[in-house]
Amino acid sequence: MPSFVTHLESPIDGSRHDARRPQTTHQGRPLLVRYDLAAIRRSVSREALARRPASLWRYRELLPHEEDRSAVSLGESTTPLLACPRLAAELGLERLWIKDESLLPTGSFKARGLALAVTRAKELGIKRVAIPSAGNAGGALAAYAARAGLEAYVFLPADTPLVNRLEAALYGARTFLVDGLITDCAAVLQAGTGPMAWFDVSTLKEPYRLEGKKTMGLELAEQFEWRLPDAILYPTGGGTGLIGMWKAFAELEELGWLAHPKRPRLFACQAAGCAPIVRAFEGGTRFAEPFPDARTAASGLRVPRAVGDFLILDAIRASGGAACAAPEEELLGWMRRATALEGIALCPESAACLGVLADLVRRGRIERQERVVVFNTGAAQKYVECMDVELPRLAPGEQPDWGALAESATCTPRGT
Numbered sequence: 001m002p003s004f005v006t007h008l009e010s011p012i013d014g015s016r017h018d019a020r021r022p023q024t025t026h027q028g029r030p031l032l033v034r035y036d037l038a039a040i041r042r043s044v045s046r047e048a049l050a051r052r053p054a055s056l057w058r059y060r061e062l063l064p065h066e067e068d069r070s071a072v073s074l075g076e077s078t079t080p081l082l083a084c085p086r087l088a089a090e091l092g093l094e095r096l097w098i099k100d101e102s103l104l105p106t107g108s109f110k111a112r113g114l115a116l117a118v119t120r121a122k123e124l125g126i127k128r129v130a131i132p133s134a135g136n137a138g139g140a141l142a143a144y145a146a147r148a149g150l151e152a153y154v155f156l157p158a159d160t161p162l163v164n165r166l167e168a169a170l171y172g173a174r175t176f177l178v179d180g181l182i183t184d185c186a187a188v189l190q191a192g193t194g195p196m197a198w199f200d201v202s203t204l205k206e207p208y209r210l211e212g213k214k215t216m217g218l219e220l221a222e223q224f225e226w227r228l229p230d231a232i233l234y235p236t237g238g239g240t241g242l243i244g245m246w247k248a249f250a251e252l253e254e255l256g257w258l259a260h261p262k263r264p265r266l267f268a269c270q271a272a273g274c275a276p277i278v279r280a281f282e283g284g285t286r287f288a289e290p291f292p293d294a295r296t297a298a299s300g301l302r303v304p305r306a307v308g309d310f311l312i313l314d315a316i317r318a319s320g321g322a323a324c325a326a327p328e329e330e331l332l333g334w335m336r337r338a339t340a341l342e343g344i345a346l347c348p349e350s351a352a353c354l355g356v357l358a359d360l361v362r363r364g365r366i367e368r369q370e371r372v373v374v375f376n377t378g379a380a381q382k383y384v385e386c387m388d389v390e391l392p393r394l395a396p397g398e399q400p401d402w403g404a405l406a407e408s409a410t411c412t413p414r415g416t
Contacts, residue, residue, distance in 0.1 A: 003066045004035045004043075008207050011311065019064070022124045022199060023207060030204040030308050032247070033064050033211055037254045046226065046257050054078040056112060056215045062251060064211050065119045072119045072148045074105035076112065079216075081223045081373070086341045088372075091354070092361045095371045097229070098344055099220060102379035106167065108347075109241060109377045110140035112216065113209030117201045118144040120208040127151060130198040132178075132185030134237060135164035135299050136378050141201060142171035153198055155185035161299055163382045181294055183304055203238035204308040213241045217248030220373065226252075226259040230370040231321070233357055235349035235377055236268035236277055237303035239312040246315035264373075265321040267360070268312055269353040271296040272325045276304060277312055281323035286310045297331050297386060298348040300378065322365070326355025332386055334358075345380035 008017040008031040017023055023031055040061045052058040056076040065071060081099050088096035101109035114137065121129055130153035131141045138154040145152035152173035156165060157180060168175040178185045186202060193200060204210065221228055228249065234242045249263050268277050273296035280288035288309040294302050306312065316323055326334075335351035338344065346354075353374045360366040380387065392405060 001060055001068055003064065004037075004040050004061055005064050006034050006036050008032065009034050019207075020124075022121075022126060024200060024205050025307070028307075030210070030311065031207045033207050035062060035251070037251060041255050046222075049222070056115065056212070059215055059218050062211075062214070062218065062248075063116065064208055065116070066123055070119055070123050072115060072122060072144055074111065074115070074143060074147055076104055076115055078219055078223075079103055081220070082342070082344060084338075084342045084344070087338055087354075090337075090341065091358055092368060093366070093372055094369050097371075097373045098342070098346075098350075098376050099216070099373055100344055100376045101216070102345055102347070102376055106136070106140045106143050107379040107382050108136035108140065109213070109216065109375070110136045111144075112212035113137075113240060114140040114144045114201070114212070116212035117141075117206060117209045118148050118150065121199060121201065121206075122148045122150065126199045128153070128196070128198040129201050130189050130192070130196070131155070131201050132182050132189050133160075133164075133168075134182045134302055135160050136382065137203070138173070138175070139164055139167040139171065142168040142173035142175070145173065146171045151198075153189075153192075153196070155189050157181055157185060157299075157302075161383050161385055163384060164299075181302060181304060183290070203240050203306070204243075204311075210240055210244045210247070213244035214248040215244075216241055216375070217245030218252070220245070221249070221252055221258065224371075226257055228258065228260070228262065228264050229373045230264060231267060231366055231372045232264045233267045233269050233353040233372070233374045235298070235301060235352055235375065236270055236312060236323070237301045237349070238306050239268065239277065239308050241375070241377070242266055242268055243308055243311045243315060246319070263319055266316045266319040267321045267353075267356060268316050268323040269356045270323065270325045271298045271301045271328055271331060271352050273297075273328045274302045274304060275323075275325040277306065277309060278323040278325045280309065280313055281316065286313055288313070296328060298352055299383075300347070300349040301352060324356040324359065326352040326359075330355040335380065335386060339380060344376060346376050347378035347380055348383055348386050349378065350374060350376045
């Protein structure tokens, strides 16, 4: 199947760029992939799509690689959209779903973006790739680079969660810890680009990770039978997923595939310890200032400056949504509560969405009857630091007071 990509476009000045050459940014800002949507509309229908295997690659016409055989895959299946009635009741909602990205390869939504970034890098003849990461993206790049036979370099903050550190090295990437934040990792990467000649696949520093993340929106539309939900809450660090879904909805609208043209309100959810998008949204600016002294238990949200800040803010404003921050002290509580109520291993970044959602419902910004989707962007098991608890211990042959013991065995976080 041929590619339907026509060119890359700068959303800042509208300039066109060649999609058949390696590209990074234009004037320091992202480039977006554009397609011949009229040709796609003639080529494929929603009904034909439904007969394909349930994977990320079913949306082939809306993906950027030039040949099917080029796809670098680890088996990216469609992720489940799980109804959460008990959690909904606790939040004061009637209809709440969690789209669980933790079931993708490497345990997070980062698999989508890195599958497409590595696929396209290999097609363009790139041999060495590098990434600064707050955690999950580093592991995903390492895995897909290994699958593709590319050399990978991963730069992580020194206090990145343990599993993220270990998995990148396990997949064979040259993995380095940097004293500082993801922005400091990016500076180290940038300084090494000349001597090492690696290709930077940072968030929105190349055009194709966005196209992989876009498939979250395509899947969601199909799972809702082409009638989109009323509200989407998305944990927002670099924001590629939120930007990608808004792009997906625009493309689906132009294809005429949506049963109803109304798009969801998008809520960019951050933690109070690192909320640059929230500050910019509340301040009415299009670009976000770097967030000082960024600290949060949700490591994936610890992005003090997002290169796609204006695209995030444009999308949430156009949708009628908002950027909101959850109190830092509520994150682990929501993570544990949601996991225990619904059996979904929720990551701390997505727990921020629940803190935000509770506040939005209280204030009437989201109404009880609305259809609401929260994205779980990673598996709780990758955040062992957030899972550490005091468990009751029994001696062999001991006959405890089971009633009292059951009351105490509530997985109290260690140190509380």
